[in-house]
Amino acid sequence: MQQANVLTGKAAIELNHVSYSDEGLDIIKDVSGSLPEGKITTFVGPSGAGKTTIFRLLNGLISPTKGDIQLFGENIQTIEPTTLRRTVGIALQDATMLRGSVYKNLAMPKTLQNQELKKEEAEHLLTQVGLDASFLHRDVTDLSGGQRQKVSIARTLVNHPKVLLLDEITSSLDRVSTSDIEHLIQHINKEFAVTIAWITHNLDQALLIGDYTWVMMNGELIESGSTDVLKNPVNPRIQEFVKGEWQ
Amino acid sequence: MSFLSLSLSLIFVLIPLALSKTLNLGLEKDTFVATIRSIIQLLAVGYILTFVFESGSYLFIILMVALMIGAATHNAQKKGVSIRGIIWKLVLTFLFIEVLTQAILLGFQITPPTAQYIIPISGMVVGNSMVLSILFLNRFTSEIQSRQKETELLLSLGGTPKQAIHLPLIQSIKASLIPTIESQKTIGLVQLPGMMSGQIIAGADPIQAVQFQLLILFLLLTTAAVTSIMLGFLSYPTLFNERMQMLKIKTGE
Incomplete structure (x- = not known):
């Protein structure tokens, strides 16, 4: 079922025949594909398709059982x-x-490098993700789901990543917060040329923010390419999935 | 104490047996087995100690200590099955604590280098170290599991395994040390320690008995701290692989 990689341009990340098994279970099956540098690639597919596992592989929390992953070559x-x-x-x-x-959370990436996060930097990060600077000294237990998600994104940004993996970060947010986050991620992508990979269950969102898309099912990459894949699917499995999601 | 007196002390075994039978607690067999085992084990130890004391051979002292470490390791390793190589980590910890405490005691001539002192003190040190190991491993395993997401978060942000595991490790060390520290705060007020009581009953000067008890208490503080910390720092690296990825924790004993 593996389709040829149709993405063009320089790849920030490239997967070559990547498989991952855990306790005898094949979770990722011979996936090859790439994330174009400086673009937003959305990951769609039903639950259990292996999307989060791909992200854990890319962040190095786990390693492929077979195949290899290239980061900028x-x-x-x-x-x-x-x-x-x-x-x-x-x-x-x-x-x-x-x-x-909130400050302790934001400062953690710096703390791990024995560095300090300046208060002004932390406040700037908060305003970037749409939170008031006064949140800095709040206890995280006082935050709503959406606010926690924004702090989580800001915390990841402290490391100035070249690739940012976002795993269903808006699934618990209301429409306004979702829109804020979408604009923020697009801003980060354009302003700092950060390559973004975004798992979403929302096909509208995938079409709105994504330059490219990966459709995953049952541990396989069914198709990758422009978001047209979702508008006019050719593959019958994708047709069925898209039909189900739109309903 | 005469054998007649010792036989009469079995009344204290008959009371729980009678209570268990009357209230249908079903503990008669366990109580009986426990009594028989304690009689056999302690009498055997008594005869072995008499032999070792009389022989004056250091080889027998070493054998006795080795036996203690072996038994303590066997008992404590059940709580650390999720940690790779736990047996050798425990052996190393018990051995280190034994060498450290005896080196201080004998080096500074606090106690004489005879079997009468080395064996009972080693028993207390290794026994206490075993209890601390069990407390530590129990807590550490549950902390790792309950804080797995936090640990992975710190790894994902670029933390090293040592940084990622720092909080569960410190919490486990602290938690395992609390009983030792707390019991020392109330010692003499709530309970008289067993060794001190034994010495007083045997006719020793109470002040002399207190001095010895204080020595043991201070010794046990070192034992507790060194055991938890050493075992913690020996154990945490085995929870990660060379790619700084967290390995799955085996559950169950």
Whole structure:
């Protein structure tokens, strides 16, 4: 079922026949594809398709069982893990917070490098993600789901990643917050030329913000290319999925 | 104490047996087995100690200590099955703490280098170290599991395994040390320690008994701190691979 990679241009990330198994279960099956540099690629597909696993592979939290992943032409297995994870940042769906203040969370990437995050920088980050600077000293337990997600994105940005992986970051947000985040991510993409990969269940969102898209099902990359893949699907499995999602 | 007196002390076993039978607690067999085992084990130890004390051979002292470390390792490793190589980590910890404490005691001539001192003190040190290891491993395993998301978050932000595991590790070390520190705060007020009580009953001067007990208490503080910290720092690296990825924790004992 594997389609040829139809993306053009320089790739920030390239996967070559990547498979990942855990406890005898094949979670990712021979996936080859790329994320074009400086573009937004959305990942769509039903739950359990392996999208989050791909992100964990890209961030280096797990390693492929077979195949290799290239980051700007370099095999990620040869890149020092902490460097890889700072270069390929990830914001997860559950927006895990560390106990304490918003500042403590924002400063953590710097703390891990024995550096300090200046208060002005932290306030600037907060306003960038649409939160008031007064949030800085709030306890994270006082934040709503949307606010936590914004703090999570701001925290990932502290490392100035070249690639940003966003795993369903707007799934728990209201329409206004979702729109704020979409604009923010587009701004980050354009302003800082950050390559973005975004998992979403919302096909409208995939069409709105994505330059490219990956459609994944059952651990396989069914198709990748421009978002036209979602508008006029040729593959019957994608047709069925898209039909189900629009209904 | 005469054998007649010791036999009469079995009344204290008959009371729980009678209570269990009357209230249908079903503990008669366990109580009986526990009593028989304690009689056999302690009498055997008594005869072995008499032999070792009389022989004056350091080889027997080393064998006794090795036996203690082996038994302590066997008991504690069940709580650390999720940590690779836990047996050797425990052996190393117990061995280190034994060498450290005896080096201080004998080096500064705090206690004489005889079996009468080395073996009972080693028993207390290794026994306490075993309890601390169990407390630490129990807490550490549950902390790792409950804080797995936080640990992975710190890794994903570019943290090293040491940074990512820092909080669960420190919490586990602190939690395992609390009982030792707390019990020392109330010692003498709530309970008289067993060794001190034993010495007083045997006719020793209470002040002399207190001095010895204080020595043991201070010794156990070192034992507790070194055990938890050493075991913690030996254990955490095995939770990650060379790519700084968190390995799956095996659950169950």
